[in-house]
Amino acid sequence: MAALILAQIALGLAAANWHLSPTKLTLFFWHKSTGMLILALALLRLLWRLANPTPVLPAGTSAWERAAARASHAFLYCAMIALPVTGWIVNSAANVPLKIFHLVPLPAIVAPDKATENLAALAHFWIFTLFAALLALHAGAALRHHVVKRNDVLTRMLFASPGRE
Amino acid sequence: MKRLALLCALLAANAFAVASAADWKMDPTGSRLEFAATFEKAPAPGVFKEFDARLRFDPDKPGSGALDVTIDVASADMSSADVNAAIRGPEWFDFAKFPRAEFHATEIRRVGADRYLARGKLSLKGATQAVEVPFKWTPSADGATMEGEFVVKRGAFGIGTGEWSATDVIGADVNVKFLVRLRKGR
Numbered sequence: 648m649a650a651l652i653l654a655q656i657a658l659g660l661a662a663a664n665w666h667l668s669p670t671k672l673t674l675f676f677w678h679k680s681t682g683m684l685i686l687a688l689a690l691l692r693l694l695w696r697l698a699n700p701t702p703v704l705p706a707g708t709s710a711w712e713r714a715a716a717r718a719s720h721a722f723l724y725c726a727m728i729a730l731p732v733t734g735w736i737v738n739s740a741a742n743v744p745l746k747i748f749h750l751v752p753l754p755a756i757v758a759p760d761k762a763t764e765n766l767a768a769l770a771h772f773w774i775f776t777l778f779a780a781l782l783a784l785h786a787g788a789a790l791r792h793h794v795v796k797r798n799d800v801l802t803r804m805l806f807a808s809p810g811r812e
Numbered sequence: 813m814k815r816l817a818l819l820c821a822l823l824a825a826n827a828f829a830v831a832s833a834a835d836w837k838m839d840p841t842g843s844r845l846e847f848a849a850t851f852e853k854a855p856a857p858g859v860f861k862e863f864d865a866r867l868r869f870d871p872d873k874p875g876s877g878a879l880d881v882t883i884d885v886a887s888a889d890m891s892s893a894d895v896n897a898a899i900r901g902p903e904w905f906d907f908a909k910f911p912r913a914e915f916h917a918t919e920i921r922r923v924g925a926d927r928y929l930a931r932g933k934l935s936l937k938g939a940t941q942a943v944e945v946p947f948k949w950t951p952s953a954d955g956a957t958m959e960g961e962f963v964v965k966r967g968a969f970g971i972g973t974g975e976w977s978a979t980d981v982i983g984a985d986v987n988v989k990f991l992v993r994l995r996k997g998r
Contacts, residue, residue: 667898669981676852676981742892746854761893 648688652727655681656779679738680748686731693724705798716788719781726778733771740764836867836956836994843992845883849966850983856895862887865992867958869920871928871949877920879930879945883913885937903973910937917945926950936969947990955996961989 658681662674704713738745739755740763746752757763792800845860862884869877886907890896900907917932926949934943947960963985966972972982 668975669978670975672851672981741894743894744851744854744856746852749853752854759891759893764893 648685648692651681651685651688652782655685656775659775676745679734679745679753682731682734683747683753685727686735689724689727689731693728696724702803705792705796705800719785719788722777722781723785726774726781729774730771730778733767733774736767737764737771740767835997836869837997838865839955839993839995840864841993844990846989848987848989850985852981853983856890856982858888858890858899860884860887861889865994867994869949871926871951874920874922874928877930879915879917879920879932881915883915884911885913886911903976904971906937913937915943915945934964934969937971939969941968956994957991958994959989959991961987963987 655678658674658678662671662678665671665674704716708716735753736757738753739757740760742755742759744752757767789801789804792798793802843863843865845863847858847860849856849858860883863881865879865881867877867879869879885905886900888896888899888905890899899905902909913934913936915932915934917930919931920928923929923946928947928949930945930947932943932945933940941964943962943964945960945962947958950957950959965984966982966986967977967979967984971986976982
């Protein structure tokens, strides 16, 4: 999922900056398809998280660290859902046809409207900007656990072993 | 005076002869001219809002028929502001230089009980190509309906030039679909 999100960011940045050409449309096609896949996976992940106990933070984690972890994780979940949804709104408002991965036709969730398209695109951009910053923080914090605090948080993130204390 | 009367009689007879081959005029209400391109294998539909068709046609003697269609290309609407902005440019329809398209067929033949085929020439964006238009003829109380669909290759008319001539993103085939309501009259 992390790899998908990184690929998605690369696709989105390339698509947004490419000059108007078939290549740009192809980049957007893969960006949109991947986005819908991420939305489905993020919803599954959220359900999984709500149904299962949250991994326990290592002993000796201070109160501010716990609060920061909680807040940033909450935002990451929100963004994993809000980014595909705002993208979906942009696509619907622009009234551009899309068959996800050439397979599933994507229904429109809003009526065609230029103002809605612009607003959703702006939201997509700013949520992405915050998301990118939080992602850097998330990765930095994981590295700090591994290198500075020398605990198993990063190993747990990469090779899930739930239930272990 | 006698010669004038004769001339009038001849003209009237002539007019009658043409009228018996049945002239039809399009009723814009309920008539539709649609097209569907493809974008990444998903249909991208559009419509020409303004067009007109004239037909000389007798369903029992289609050989003497003729079909003339004029299309206001600039009335194309693909129901997306972004796409509409793109198709008006020189790489696509080039509204400024080629605002009109025409189709003329002088060869109509029967291919089934109520099915016909009109062979003619389509002129679009400065290119003229032979096109076969199949249609179904349905007479009604106050006129008739002709409907059908056919495929044109956008490349043959230079619709999508340069990088856009590649057909992997925007497909080569465009499906054209029409429903024309006709009334008898000149």
